[in-house]
Amino acid sequence: MASGTEQQCRWRRRAWIAGAAALVVLVAATGLGAWFGSDQAIKVVHYGTSNARVLAVRGDMVTLEQTPQTGKPGTYWLEWSGAYSLLGDVESRAPGRVTRKVLRGSTPSAGTPGYFGNVPPGDPEVAWGIGYTEIMVPTELGPAPAWYVPGRGDTWVVAVHGQNGRRKAELKILPVVHELGLPFLDISYRNDEGAPPSPDGLLHLGDTEWRDLEAALRQARTMGARRFVLYGTSMGGQIVGQFLSRSPLATTVERVVLDAPMIDVRMTAEQGAGNFHLPAFLADLSRQVVRWRTGVDTDRLSLIRYPPKIRPPLLLIHTVPDADDPIQSSRDLVTTGRRLGWEIQFEPFSRGGHTEAWNVDRARYDRLVREFLSPARNVR
Template sequence: MGTPGVRRRRGRRFVLITVVSLLVLAVGGAFGVGWYYSGQLLDPANAHPGLPDTALGAAGTPDKPTVLLAESDNTKMPGTWGLVWGGGAARVGDVVSRSGGRVERAMLDGTPPAPNTKVRLETSVWTTDPKVAFGLGFDEVSVRTELGDAPAWFVPATRTDTTWAIAVHGRGGSRTETLRALPQLHEAGLPVLSVTYRNDLGAPASPDGLFHLGDTEWHDLEAAVRYAQDKGATHVLLYGWSMGGAIVGQFLARSPLAGSVSAVVLDAPVTSWTKTLDLQAANRGLPSALTPVAELVSDWRADLDFDRFDLVANPPATKPPTLLFHGTADGTVPVQASRDLAAAADRLHWPLRYVEVPGAAHTAAWNVDQDGYRRNLGDFLTSTIGAPTTAH
């Protein structure tokens, strides 16, 4: 049985072993969650969206065709969207009716998919290229980056102008994301270069095969700016969606070519990865206390300094006139981060115009309010690059 002193020592040892074991399990569990979380963030394979919704068939009339979709948070969103499925795509308009778990939307072009087809609503709207989508002539060009050639679309200008627009899509996206803004940039007389960057389809992979959230991707944007300069550009307008905004922010902060930027447009940009990760954790039912763990693991895997991305705490030295769009229903990048940047703009001496779009999901400000989006973008372009003139 042992003496009372021996039993006490054994009891303390048991408690110590239990506490240490629980701590090891807790740390291991937190690390495991952090690893999973960082993988969702950094691994390009996890950035491609699936087909979460279901089409229920065609409806409407021959002159006003509609499509029926199973009701979800996605399918009942307002505005104009792309509808994509395996082997097909179409454009759909606003919601016509909702009842009995079904959402009816206007068909703007294309043919509705067959009943029970898995589908996805896309903010990009178009899945093709400038010629097919809008009849705009373009060239497929290559931008020489430090990792190799990256494909880009080049749409020539309608006027003689040395200011180019360079459009940068978001994480896991493609150049089709930039198509919504391309016609208006073209109408403003700007040559437009819609770029790809490392880990995009057709572009070089990063050495570790991971996204770096803008920390290295800005080098590819710098290569695109240099390409524009080699073709005669003296100034550039940078246009970034989502992580494309983080890439633009890092370019402004770190590139020696930042002085050539005359204007910036940001659409639901990542202006703080920490706040974005907090929102993503909440979406997954995880405590925000795990965000530092995810950042630590991501830093270890990809050598990332998350503080560097916070444009309020660490604004770039170069702060051109900026137009910032964000939707109040964004569940991917927090609208509050854009509000914080807008509120700090005067203190940061950053000429920034903020446009908040009620009810718009992530990068969906254009989709929900095309007229307002075009009006604000047009006013900004006129104030920063001037009214378009006819080329001679």
């Protein structure tokens, strides 16, 4: 029979083993969480699965299965099998169902699965009936495709989409740009579908992608462009910011429009950790993993703490409920702008998710862009 001292030693040993095992599990979980967080920032993902189903069709009214996406207020697109509908706001609701009106495009059949999203379908011709040419931009990694819509004069609008996005995301602005007669160039960059991959196969959050934007402007200059308006959404805003900080062509930029931009990578990472109910310290660890995997110093990717050297007039659009790139980063950029004498027109939208300002209030969005770009139309 074991003595009391031996039993105490045994219990102590078991406690140490249990504690060590718990520590190993905690460290492993923290490491996995940090790696997961870094993947959310830099992993290349190409989307395209269906997320909606048509339950019924009556005339130009389409009833969809209600989901967090299909039940959102505003104007959105439904794509399926090479066709699409531009759907208006929710007309009526019933348990598990929402009904919306077809504003443009085809009408789907009942039972059709499709993708319900906030970006236009296809290309400029498909989305808006506007003719275009696809050109190839010679980047340092190889040719990258871009859509070119001709216009008048030598001031071009160049559009840059966001993280793991597609060129079609930037087509929301095209009707207004085309109405003003400005040439439009919608670019792709490294890791996009059809564009060359980065050497490590990962996103660099704007730290290297800005060079592909620079290559696009160089190509545009060979085609007659002299001045530019840059339009960037989400991570495209960070790409534009890094271009303005680092490129010798930044002085050719006359105006900038940013929609829900990634202004500060730290703030975006903290927002992402909160979205997944992860502890805040994991955001810092994730950024360290990003630096280890890519060599990118994410601390430098803050337009608030490191504002660009060239600061053209900026129209800054952001939805208040944005759960990806927090609106506080835009507010902080406005504060920085005031200190530097940087002309920033800040336009918050009270509704809408990430890059959905156009979707929840197209009339206001188009008016803001039209008024902001009108002076550029007169530059020749």
